[in-house]
Amino acid sequence: MTYSIIADGLVKRFGETRALNGIDLAVPTGTVFGLLGPNGAGKTTAVRILATLARPDGGHATVCGHDVVRHAHQVRQLTGLTGQYASVDETLTGLENLVLIGRLTGQTRAAARARGQDLLASFRLEDAADRAVKTYSGGMRRRLDLAASLVTRPRVLYLDEPTTGLDPRSRNEMWEVVRGLTATGVTVLLTTQYLEEADLLAGEIAVIDHGTVIATGTPDELKARTGALTLAVRPARAADLAAVRAVAAGFTRTAPEVRGSTVAVPVTGEDVMPAVVRRLDDAGIAVAELTLRGSTLDEVFLSLTGHRTEDELEGSAA
């Protein structure tokens, strides 16, 4: 297996805080690699170092074999960056933005224009080509930002929280695009706080928290690691919620969690199911929904870090 990105013990300090505390990564060529963690975990700092925008205080990293510090110019020729905030010029039109980047990277005027129009068409922005970006919707702007990072035909693409703040529909569109990209051989490093997003897109995930990688593996491996299933019970009457919670508490060592009208608890095996049904029946609780499923990455994160991701409600709602 070849690796497009290798990071070895990356450290970054901002004053007293250690944003990165020795991050190791190995991203296989042609895959989507998910960097998953809550706000402030160090995801963006890691991406900024790998994109040559920041220098590490310790450790080193290579992209396609080029050191990100000593051969930054080569790395920049191989990578594209889509930042957390749409980093295009809002006062220019969509096409002007793309042409500018093409011109800056040595394309002729005609080639830059053609490339820009191609990309706009691919991202369904051709109708907005000659409109100032400040009139774009959030989803359109994000697509333009992605298009901007593709002008140079990068082999490694950094997507730093590409769907944060997008509505579900725009998010689905973005996911489609990212899936399409890897089919072309591009290596994608995706940072996200949405566990569902990493689960859907990434072949491999590194979970980071407080500047360190706390777990790596495929989504399934990470789920298997907790060795747990999740039992979810939704009573027919909301008034029974407390009673359901009390019943569920009998099947777990951790406190049951109430999310909306559903009580969720991690359980050890399938054999609890008949007992749960009996106990609910004995208590005279009418059940609207009773499910037993594999843990989500969200629950994995909880078991790995002991705390929930800050955006878990948003993440599970997406």
Add this chain to the structure above:
Amino acid sequence: MDSTVMGITVSDSTAAVGALTPRVRPLAGLRQTLSLSWRTLVQVKHNPAELIDFSVQPVMFLLLFTYVFGGAIGGSPHAYLQFALAGIIVQNSLFTTLNTATGLATDLEKGFFDRLRSLPIARFAPLAGRMVADLAKQTWAIAMLLVIGIIMGFRVGTGPLGVLAATALVLVSTLAIAWALVLVAMLAASPEKVQIFGFVVLFPLTFTSNAFVPTASMPGWLQAWSKANPVSVLSDAVRGLMVSGPVARPVVESLLWAAAFTVVFAPLAVRAFKRRV
């Protein structure tokens, strides 16, 4: 061969890594600077407010000062115009450096700078591109002030060469002062803070000079400052080159001021710029 998915031509996974260039060639850096100047000038097309900023505003100053204050300060609007046009040109150029700074701060704040820095382009191009574009805007503003001034009755006392030399001197001086503003932009990193700086520093600096009012009419303590004020020195040099009066001394002093600003602020600004980006 490019591979295509969903109509997106993305990358050539078999491209030889040997095709990479080790560094930006100087000529490419120059071209990138011009591309980024183009970008700053195209912004004007989409943002009419900016056009007002560097076209309408100087003309408004010219008209207001000449016809409202001119009679009171200079005896007649016409006499005042001969005195004040040089000052208005200097004042306008000085305030344009504020645009350089707010533009940079906006790019930093909005993340457009990160986009530029992630590209394989010369590190100096984003800064140089903006400075070149602002010099172009200033040249336009100076030309406009001159043309409208002449329509209003301003008479060049020297000749075309004098006017060209005055323009060049103003551009050189503003470029030097722009370094200080670049430093401010890098430290403030927010366009609003840059505006506040402009209001607190540039405004009093300009109005305590002889740009609009002869020093002799000021109280004694202010006269001392006004004579030393670099804005006065530059205004005198422009008057000498375009209208009449001493030339050598104010021009040399202006150039010394420009050199001092560059020596002090250019390294600081570049260092802040590098740290920032």
